Amino acid sequence: MQTTFPQLLLDHAAQRPNDAAMREKEYGIWQAITWGELANMVAHLACGLHQAGLRQHDHMVVIGANRPRLYATMLAVQSLGAVPIALYQDAAAMECVFPLNNADVCFAFAEDQEQVDKLLEIRDQCPQITNIYFDDPRGLRNYDEPGLQSLDDLIAEGKNFAVQNPGFFKSAVDQVKPDDVGAMFFTSGTTGNPKGVVHTHDTLLNRARAGAEFDNLTHAEDVLAYLPPAWIGQNIFSYAQWLSCGYVVNCPESAATVTIDLKEIGPTYYFAPPRVFEGLLTSVMIRMEDAGSLKRKMFHYFMSVAKRVGPTLMDGKSVGLVDRVLYAMGNFMVYGPLRNNLGFSRVRVAYTAGEAIGPDLFSFYRSIGVNLKQLYGSTETAVFVCLQPDHEARADTVGVPCKGVEIKVADNGEILVKSPGLLKGYFKNPEATAEVLTADGWYHTSDAGFLDAHGHLKIIDRVKDVGRIKGGVNDGAMFAPKYVENKLKFFQHIKEVVAYGDGREKVCVMINIDFDAVGNWAERRNLPYAGYTDLAQKPEVYQLIKECVEKVNADLSVDTLLAGSQVSRFLVLHKELDADDGELTRTNKVRRGFIAEKYDVLIDALYGGKTSQFIETQVKFEDGRTGSVSATLRIDDTKTFTPVKAAA
């Protein structure tokens, strides 16, 4: 059953040469390319690249959006036993220097002028790059750079070579073995240089098959390829599983047309990070508020039915007759048209992963009949570690281990994984490899979590962030700051949260309100306010936030591990945490340590039992000027609940 990427291509081309392999929307029309045409193109590209000097084990980068010719180039590179490396198309030129040099890349595929310019800009730093091929010639007509050539010319040259050497391509593909290196992915790396994750043909295809078997994927699926090819998820969904199952991958016209194209294609298998689902939901809600009152009432009525009945139906359980009839009516009048509008009318399986998804957001999609599920995995595990089975999707777990995966929880709470899809190592970085991949074959995920009573994996936090409560009634209890923060952030009125508790006797949090949501809430209650700082300190707002915190506490109290992480005290910050002030990272993650130092008076006040504290803070404006914000912040106590387990 072990095979290689190019071998799969040849199999499809032999068995069903006239079926569509990919579609690309161009000039307003979906244009299909068949398996037979694709195999020919790949053969010519491979011959051209061989003639140009690309050899076994060489590395070639591809930079660009999802286009059939980009995927064809990756296949051609793999056919020669060489290794394709996709780089993020929106990366700055300087960010490409390290991967290019680290992997000794000599050959590059660039989608268009933008990407070519990027490579030419850093050519001085990466002098080993000899050949650059571009797909779209627009604007490149007058470029006179050594080694710069159009993909059309490469294909034409390869065609000539193929005519003279008819057996070359086939024998090249035969020489590629499943255990050869098949692709390399550079992980973004929040600290230090990115690391090249090395995967073989088999690690990727094995996981692709495991995922496909789990959800019974067939060649009849339609997938929209819209996430960056450099990301392993995209590689799995639109490349490894595409070749493994033989379904159709559809390439949108441009990044701006994705929502239109989504609607036109109506994919059956779909993947998106939570923020995409959130964006879609927001756009629906905004348009719904503008609709006529009859439509709006109908929408809200049937959404409340869906909220009550939908998830139960999705879990495959039975509901009462009245509810079933109501849901069917709602399906006809609201959910069906809504799914169609979102482009989800044909979705059989949809996945989200990457970050925690809010329970309301998650159940919204499930309640209108979209089979949205979660999965767990990373670049190092070729994505599929855990998947949620149909009928068993929950917002706070990430599913059961899929075929071939073994999971173990280490003493420090870290999740260890053994799977046929594990990386072979980090490229030229044995120290980093040794850190995550132990000799007995376990991969250390650096995520903390546990398997719950139903065998579902639950992720709590990064291992390094998990702490312990020290002293007080919860002495020794586990404290997971991100878990608490996320739970609070799922409330629409709360934008950002920083939780403290490691090495302290209780958990205290600092909260940022969501100015739009809370402002809107205040206006509807005729509550006047003068600005962010004023609004944040309103007693009514404190009451609102307090209710959210206490709901989270009630929720945590039934958690076996994290009942001790309940929040005892909170305050609402007078200013928004901002990356410009160093309080957030550029990817909008809170920098707990930095914030604790900057607002040490607040920390002291939270733990010192004060009921209010004056603070003055310097802020940087976008234009570089600085100013200061000052306020006296209220600090409130919240109700905590006796842990259910302890009480029982």
Place this chain on the structure above:
Amino acid sequence: MATKQIGDVILDVKNISLSFGGVKALTDISFDVREHEVRAIIGPNGAGKSSMLNCVNGVYRPQQGAITFKGQTFSHMDSHQVATMGIGRTFQNLALFKGMSVIDNIMTGRNLRIKSNLFLQALRIGPAQREEEQHREFVEHIIDFLEIQAHRKTPVGQLPYGLQKRVDLGRALAMEPQLLLLDEPMAGMNVEEKQDMSRFVLDVNEEFGTTIVLIEHDMGVVMDISDRVVVLDYGKKIGDGTPEEVRNNEEVISAYLGTGH
């Protein structure tokens, strides 16, 4: 980098004078435009730039002078004839059909090239349908070129200004002009939109070989993308040459920056 071949004179404007009653809009203006070049007309407000363009495409009739286009000399141009001869233009104040979609707006630019008669078109039968498909295909290439695929079916009035400008350019391109007149293509745009538009103007020039005459206020843009520049002030020509020459021209500097008294 640029290796484009600038050809012979395609448009020759000789001694044009235009006045509205007692107001002299243009006085004895002469300049030429060569094939494949980007020619800019600049000048302070009220210098006569738009009037000059309007003489070339036949909206105004100059009292004196002659205009030679592709070897044919006219004392004044006729706007219908101008279009059939291959001169297209865009407008400073956007003369688009606000309620129509992007596609339909650009399709109107194909109007002159539609051969089948009104009757066949109305019924959309036989040759009319085939022809429409061909024109639609051409329009799709323009949409692709201008990167407005996401807005194909959007009514133009709902688009932001920068995109409307692009649609305006698209409509002018739809008539496959040999000479394209652009009246302040970057007016009212932010820096990013200006960069995009400059890119499109240069791409039109390079990819299609279209000769371009543009009026522009933004000196940075003009100096970057033009091959030659004409400078007008109070209806008179005060400078003509490459951007470098014009930049160092004393008269031009004083017209733009004022003179010390």
